[in-house]
């Protein structure tokens with residue numbers, strides 16, 4: 001069969017360089033492409049962001065970065081495909097995805113259109129919550145969670161074989177009575193090496209920023225999937241059923257070495273939502289990296305659970321090539337953490353930050369503000385704890401205003417009021433009621449970070465120098481180049497619109 005896999009453009013909220021616009025890679029789509037190729041299918045990929053990351057279009061309160069699907073409608077990838085798989089990479093790109101589905105359906109009324117959930121990112125969303133929207137745009141099926149274990153069953157249904165039942169991880173417009181959505185199989189699949197040769201890697205590498213600290217050539221990898229925790233602001237408990245599945249250390253290291261040799265890449269951004277649940281698994285991965293002289297560097301960019309990284313592991317991590325660790329205290333208040341459903345050992349995290357510092361591993365702490373349970377006193381505790389982390393050696397902080405991403409418990413319980421329903425659902429949504437209050441708290445936390453860093457001496461100045469000279473060791477050091485780059489795109493877009501040369505559907 002001929003499959004065309006499509007990843008949408010990226011959304012950038014106007015005036016906010018922190019809660020949106022991160023260039024996440026369509027990792028699950030690259031795994032699916034490799035999986036289909038191994039089965040002998042014909043596969044085309046249209047990665048709208050990666051193909052043209054310097055192209056910008058305006059959409060109300062945000063920009064879309066990448067090429068429009070309209071530019072590909074006459075290509076063989078569209079005219080010859082039997083099945084389209086649209087990748088729901090991020091909740092922020094959900095409106096773009098609906099638009100793509102509508103255009104494909106108009107162009108190819110007879111083709112099958114399926115949407116694949118991104119179950120391995122906190123920026124993803126749970127497809128069933130937008131089922132009606134997708135079906136009304138002509139989508140035939142929603143593929144929820146992982147698809148590798150029962151792909152044959154999925155294909156039988158998509159090929160409309162007579163009597164083929166609706167697979168348990170699929171939703172369709174008319175759901176048969178008794179259909180229970182079950183995203184994960186009980187067996188642990190092994191995954192092929194992602195088919196990055198089908199993507200425009202240069203598009204990602206040429207940007208002066210990335211999700212983690214920007215290095216020359218780099219690739220994302222997943223060493224595990226899912227997370228057992230129930231955090232109420234997060235979509236992962238729903239998209240993974242609170243299950244965590246680890247990949248075998250040997251398979252992980254073999255994939256790193258294969259990617260290194262295939263693409264000449266030595267920097268790997270670990271994108272697992274919770275990579276270190278079994279600490280001994282990472283001991284083994286590190287040992288194998290050293291034993292096989294992999295000569296690579298790795299960065300935990302999506303957040304590790306601090307308690308699951310033991311202090312005595314830090315030297316081994318550093319020796320194996322770890323250069324960055326992101327942890328997520330979320331709040332300095334145990335009251336807020338209790339409501340969220342997350343335990344966090346504040347004392348251990350301070351020791352971990354100090355230990356990483358002494359072994360040359362940069363650390364980031366992610367904090368939330370605007371949780372419905374957060375009081376002024378809770379915010380004060382977060383400010384206090386942030387000061388302690390900086391004094392322990394923290395390199396950067398990321399503060400987000402809690403957002404109701406589709407599938408999280410806060411979303412399902414309608415606990416967050418949105419004043420402007422048309423606003424971009426970003427990681428710090430401006431359409432949120434009382435956004436100004438939370439934005440103020442966010443600024444205060446950022447201010448505390450900067451003041452405490454200044455008190456520590458040359459540290460912040462060195463970070464500034466690395467940022468200016470494009471040698472980032474933390475995500476925040478990506479920022480000056482990122483802001484400059486995006487502003488340049490915006491200027492170019494405006495000039496081009498003024499001159500009436502704006503292409504296709506830009507300036508809508």
Ligand code: SF4
Nearest residue numbers: 227229231234236273
């Ligand atoms: S620890 Fe919490 S926030 Fe992190 S992935 Fe798991 S559920 Fe989501």
